[in-house]
Amino acid sequence: MISFSLSDEQEMVRETARKFAVEELRPRLRQLEKGGIPDELRRRFHELGVSLIDVPEAAGGMGLGATTAALVHEELAFGDPGAAVALWGPHLATAAVVELGSPEQVARLLAPFAAPDGALRRGAVAWSETGKDLPFAGMATRARRDGEAWILDGRKAFVIHAGDADLTIVFAQIGDGWDGVGAFAVTGRERMRAGAASRWLGLEPVRAGELILDGVRVDEADRLACDVARLRRFFARAWITTAARQVGLARAAYETALAYTQDRVAFGKPVAHFQAVSFDLAEMHMEVESARWMVWRAAAELDAAAPSAVESAAKALAHANQAAWRVADDAVQLHGGAGYIKDFPVEKWLRDTKTLALIGGSDALAQLVVAGIGFGLPESIVQPVVT
């Protein structure tokens, strides 16, 4: 049955996340931008328990699935998109283990995050690389067998929590092409080196950078299953997370612009009462809502294991990325000169939305996935399309 009803549990979780976002994150937005996330804030966030929302119950989490997680991501990003990403300790390692891991691996690898002392533990996913002429699947990092273990060599880029992560899911080529991609769970902070830190356009509280793997040894027991179907679901989970954050960011920008334009007077009345402004506000509102429903649909489909879930997630990502950029840009515009200075938060959100869009799977990739599926996708993630 088509329904937009949240369960009582979801309402409660959303309310908790919203309260935290409004009271703890929004007022410290600039402070977090400059100084990053203090440990005491991480501990307070951990106590809320919302970061364990999609950690399976077997590993001590709440097991509430992607839909409830999307509600939480939206609320946290409504408070501050940078904090929303940085505070989420396990990061996408949870999504990767949930989709690629066996029940034993899920319980073993994710339990430390759910433990009472898990507040400062971090997870990471090392997927991206830089460089030209990479092999088709896009990776130069290799994994070679050594008896009962694997040896990883290579250099990963744009890794959130690089060097700080207690659990890093490293993707590397075992063989050629997509079918040759392997996923490895590397535990501990000491076995890999952090390279140059990334300095980004936005999302300042997030620490990220290069990750260097010099013969990192991983037990066979820590190799995750990595077939294309599972990889797609992992990506879907990651895309939904980013899309939900974009919705929260867009909602923040919209509401801030709504308040500002009702307060700012020009030509004798609040500028919101000019149709040139109020029509923009109406468009912004529609963008936010449509993006939110796209996210909810994708998450609900993923939770129901519907075959369309991956495609819906790609659509949600493309839609939310575009909607959020448009809304953030309009919000800056409606503030006029005030929008460009740091006394107001909207300039930050315009930087954050582009950053989110580029670290969380680009619109272009999502569009190709949608088009590829529409035209009958072979067993690859993206059908090559000529530019």
Add this chain to the structure above:
Amino acid sequence: MISFKPSAQQEMVKGLLHQFSATVLRPITLEVDRTKTFPDDLLLRMGQMRGAMPPGGGAASEEYTGVERKEPQKGPSSSNRFTMVASEELAWGDASLLLSLPGPGLGGPPVRFMGTPEQRERFFAPFKTGGLHWGAYGLTEPGAGSDVSAIKTSCRRDGDGWILNGRKCFITNGARADWVVIFATLDRSLGRAGHRAFVVEKGTPGFACGKIEEKMGLRASETAELVLEDCRVPHANLLGGDELYQRNEGFMGAMKTFDFSRPTVGIMAVGIARAAFETAREFVREHYLLARPLPRYALIAALLADAERKIDAARLMCWRAAWLADEGLPNAKEASMAKAYAAKIAMQVCRDAVELLGAHGLEQSLLVEKWYRDIKVFDIFEGTAQIQRVVISKRILREPPSF
């Protein structure tokens, strides 16, 4: 629980209507667009199909099936969501035939929401026979479209009846309707409080059809001008009786119709956009450019991916408004957003579809040129793109910001 999967029953009807649209409506869609006439037996059959929808499963179905509730719908139902699923499929087949379906049409909601039990019984009676009967909604005038409160059609009490004078325009099914809900004003200086709604029956002396409009699109749908000249209407046809207007609910009745009609109009635009998108997708799949299949060009692939995504988003906006209505929650803002958003994206999709087909896009037999003409009115009727933004922005400036 959050879910976007239609119920099994809805899926069944969707499948049935899709089949009907593909095999019966599509083959004649171009012909009815040219001739603006269509066989009565087809409409009868369509009417029966609507009647075949399960009772309780259609906002409108109670009027068609004769299973009318004693009281207007209160509390949760699924009828609006059902209408969404069904209307999208029929509009995918032919939107103008959907608008021509026998039934009370837009006249239904004001009779249902404003009418007394006696009036509901009397005016819905003709539709229970399953024959060729229509109702219509007469609000728009040559000088009053978006500004509904500016209507000039006058009404004055005269003994046990009322005398109506004025002109109505752009009335869907206006000439063939058994009755039309006519909105008139007692005294223009009273503004909205002076509005009265009457059910004016076909054949009433002084009530005549002016011209039938020639339109750019949706040509098989009848759009009529109606003229009231000293037209005498019995007091029993004043919708809701005197009591309703003492509560000052006349104007609200006119507006409440839109809470139900706008999401439906939105989902019709989605159906048309989907038709255009699917046709374009099939076309590019089969065509080559410079020895390469068209979908292998990123530009083409991106256009199609964009179109499909926006269609999905528009559908969800319509479903959202319909779900709120089903839950008995206020949905005026969401209904406007659904209509405004769906019309906007459907315009883009139909335009892109024409372009994707290149010169073939102009060819009538491929239908995209027809959808390109049909879709434009969705930006205009049931409230223009502009007035929707007025409605939305007035509400967002008034309501608490958080959602």
